[in-house]
Amino acid sequence: MATAPVTNRERERMREMRARGLSLSAIGAEFGRSARCVLDHVKDISVHCRHGRRGMDDAAKARMLAAHAAGVGKDDLAKRFGLAPQSVHPTLNRLRKMQHGASA
Numbered sequence: 001m002a003t004a005p006v007t008n009r010e011r012e013r014m015r016e017m018r019a020r021g022l023s024l025s026a027i028g029a030e031f032g033r034s035a036r037c038v039l040d041h042v043k044d045i046s047v048h049c050r051h052g053r054r055g056m057d058d059a060a061k062a063r064m065l066a067a068h069a070a071g072v073g074k075d076d077l078a079k080r081f082g083l084a085p086q087s088v089h090p091t092l093n094r095l096r097k098m099q100h101g102a103s104a
Contacts, residue, residue: 006033011041018042056081061095068092 006014010031017027024035024042031038056064064081072080074088083091 003033006031006037006041014038015042015045019045061098065092065095065099 014027014031017030018024018038024038027033027038027042028035060081064077067077067080068074075085077083077088077092078085
């Protein structure tokens with residue numbers, strides 16, 4: 001069963017929502033479309049997405065690294081910092097690289 005084409009009105013609303021910083025998946029859920037569909041209709045506008053987790057400022061990043069160095073397990077880190085368990089390891093690696101680059 002084919003999905004109906006995106007209307008101009010939907011496209012404009014998608015673009016407005018994306019310009020406000022909403023994620024592709026959140027916009028897609030609003031319209032019953034996939035994130036990929038939304039991307040196809042908003043990729044030409046300039047949106048600067050924040051990298052990293054919301055609320056994870058420099059102090060939180062330092063606390064996370066310190067907690068891991070003190071032996072706090074990855075499951076506990078995920079709970080403390082609001083991360084998905086599978087994202088703790090990549091996050092720690094990224095933070096270590098950033099910390100190493102800043103000290104060099």
